[in-house]
Amino acid sequence: MDKTALLVTPKARLGTWFGPGTSNGQIWFSQSVPQGPTTVNVSLTGLNSLAGGYHVHVLPITSGSTHPCSDANILGHFNPLNWKVTDSPGPGIGSLDQYEVGDIGGKFGILTGRNDYQAVFLDTNLPLMGPYSIVRRSVVVHYTNGSRYNVCSVSTNTLFCCCCFYNSGDTCGIFAIVESIVH
Numbered sequence: 530m531d532k533t534a535l536l537v538t539p540k541a542r543l544g545t546w547f548g549p550g551t552s553n554g555q556i557w558f559s560q561s562v563p564q565g566p567t568t569v570n571v572s573l574t575g576l577n578s579l580a581g582g583y584h585v586h587v588l589p590i591t592s593g594s595t596h597p598c599s600d601a602n603i604l605g606h607f608n609p610l611n612w613k614v615t616d617s618p619g620p621g622i623g624s625l626d627q628y629e630v631g632d633i634g635g636k637f638g639i640l641t642g643r644n645d646y647q648a649v650f651l652d653t654n655l656p657l658m659g660p661y662s663i664v665r666r667s668v669v670v671h672y673t674n675g676s677r678y679n680v681c682s683v684s685t686n687t688l689f690c691c692c693c694f695y696n697s698g699d700t701c702g703i704f705a706i707v708e709s710i711v712h
């Protein structure tokens with residue numbers, strides 16, 4: 530077996546942004562060592578103080594959908610370990626295992642008050658491989674009023690977050706994570 534074939538670095542990025550407004554940006558993910566941390570490189574622009582939390586949601590966007598961010602399409606936060614979100618500390622103050630796997634804003638701080646936002650994080654709990662991989666799911670940036678403390682984001686058995694999205698104007702945009710393996 531050619532062992533060089535094993536030396537791949539999984540990388541992921543976000544695809545087309547769906548949503549109103551002038552916000553834009555990209556989030557790059559890479560995991561250079563299997564079981565190692567994922568580097569999360571966030572570059573968002575034009576948030577105009579509209580954004581709050583942001584998360585990986587369960588399913589990818591359905592192309593051609595008129596409501597790509599609807600809960601029916603992408604379901605709730607990616608939470609494969611069934612973390613109870615009400616047990617999470619405030620954004621950016623707890624340890625990485627105290628948030629849902631997909632709760633990027635919870636782990637590292639949310640986007641409140643930001644316009645342009647550049648940051649790089651190391652996340653030991655956001656894999657690009659294996660059963661908990663975030664690849665082929667979606668990322669949602671929510672409006673400030675759609676934080677994970679919103680009433681519809683605390684239920685574990687309902688589809689949250691994105692139901693708030695349309696009913697209360699709760700979003701800035703949504704991306705699809707596109708997998709790209711770079712040798």
Ligand SMILES: [Cu+2]
Binds near residue numbers: 583669691
């Ligand atoms: Cu969300």
